[in-house]
Amino acid sequence: MFYREAGQFKTSYTADMAIFPLREDRIGLAVIIVCAYALALTGNSFLLQAVMIPFLIFSLAAIGLNLLTGYTGLLSLGTGAFMGVGAYACYKLTTLFPGLNIVLCILASGFFAAAIGVVFGLPSLRIKGFYLAVATLAAQFFLQWCFIRVPWLVNYNVSGAIEAPLRTLFGIPIVGATATPETRYLVVLTMVIGLTWVASNLVHGRVGRAWMAVRDMDIAAELIGIRLLRTKLLAFAVSSYFCGVAGALLVFLWYGGAEYDVFNINQSFFILFMVIIGGLGSLIGSFMGAALIFIMPIVLGMVVPAVLNPFGLGVSAATIEHLRFMIVGALIIFFLIVEPHGLARLWQIGKQKLRVWPFPY
Amino acid sequence: MNGREMPVTVDVASLLAVENVSLSFGGVKALSDVSFDIRRGEIRAIIGPNGAGKTSMLNCINGFYHPTQGSITFNGERRRRMRPSAAAAGGIARTFQNVALFKGMSTLDNIMTGRSLKMHSGFFWQLLRHGPALKEETAHRRVVEDIIDFLEIQHIRRIPVGKLPYGLQKRVELGRALAMEPQLLLLDEPMAGMNLEEKEDMSRFILDVNQHFGTTIALIEHDMGVVMDLSDRVVVLEYGRKIADGTPQEVKRDERVVAAYLGLAHEGDQA
Known part of the structure; x- marks a missing residue:
């Protein structure tokens, strides 16, 4: 491997408890972040608009769901609806207070999603697992019904859709038709990095341990003095906050507008698959899952014709689409068989293997 | 030892007093009219055959079950219903039979x-x-x-x-x-499934905890050797009733305890 932890001694608990205790990991992370920002300079607007912006937004939603399902062990199928609450709340906020900074609006809209999430999280004290999933399904359908039937949410717009109005940050348009992909990408990237940092702080501290304790053995957690209801509702609140912000970003910095149908049950499943494939209870896994589920089909859409065309197999766009579905499906099954605990575990195992290489253990 | 079967009066030395506690699930009586106390700083063993109600007793003490009758006094505070998290906040910690x-x-x-x-x-x-x-x-x-x-x-x-x-x-x-x-540490079969060496280690830790930290310990254990060596006093339960209470030597000589363990008095019953 390229690096080992040899020679890096910790002399304080604070240093030992750092989230990235290894110097090389910290450098690697810094390089990744710098590269991510540098991507905006390439000016490749397809890459930014069609790949990176949605990838980051879905990663954020996956982190949100992962906090609930992966860390606290509460299965939820209401992710799409919670994202919708964020989006509609942000729309209401920014149209009611046009002077308010749009970034603040987006961050504030998460609180509405959190409040709704807490309400629908109340049954979690009594029911678990699949039954809780069904209860959150109620949230999904009820909230989606609200998005259609409450015209106040869309400011009585006859089309029933919400549209991102022009909003600027430091005089530069970041939301609306005139905002360039580069600026929107930079805003999304910064917010996703900031919120990921917050999520990582939470899961590494007292709160995260309480969540995992509830997930692993709720009776023992209770006997240690962890209040189950409070802990579970906090998980619902924080998770819904992340999903809500992701939903607001989705509409305001990616689509530019949306109807109720964006936040349907498919969206919930989409995010859930990212979490399961990426790795339950892992933040880096949320990014990996989003990459696998969202970016891989795009890559395949480009790679498949490139591979087939030289052989004179001029395949139609529809066939490529079918092939893409088949390959993605096969890869998902492959990854789940190889490592049911997700890409994050695969990543960990790989790192450990390389760490001791060339020895087997 | 039979003299101790009287309802316990709360004296200053006792950290925990269990008074006439009964617990039933529907028609099944898990505990009936059990009283004993745990003194500050001692190691108290609760023993008895399988299904005698030992774990139910611990569950009552740390608020996981609520006794149908009787009361539990911890640290001078009498209570009938208590949430597990409140018991934890009060200073009762617990380990489990199956980890x-x-x-x-x-x-x-x-x-x-x-x-x-x-x-x-x-x-x-x-x-x-x-x-x-x-x-x-x-x-x-x-x-x-x-x-x-x-x-x-x-x-x-x-x-x-x-x-x-x-x-x-x-x-x-x-x-x-x-x-x-914790002020009171409840250990539910801390040595179940261990080999001799592990048992010795665990025994040493239990004694150290008791002596160094001054923690009062209530322990359920099936290994009689361990119980007799570690504990200051022993409560014996059978079919949800207390049949003996006293020092290990007293309990060991008690006819009802011997009968309970060897099954002499209950030839007709299923153990």
């Missing part, structure tokens, strides 16, 4: 979770992991490291407990309970 650790978390995190009740830094600082949150985390980490040193489990600090062998899991569970700095 109840947080399997996905490391040894360190498991024991740190035991400090939950003592950590109070605000949610805002938790979000930032700076200032008070980090200071608190470091301070508690120091305490946890002391416990890790005490139990000699430094080498498994970072390993997820699900991967540890059974004996070590039991030890981590003891560590998690110790992290709560």
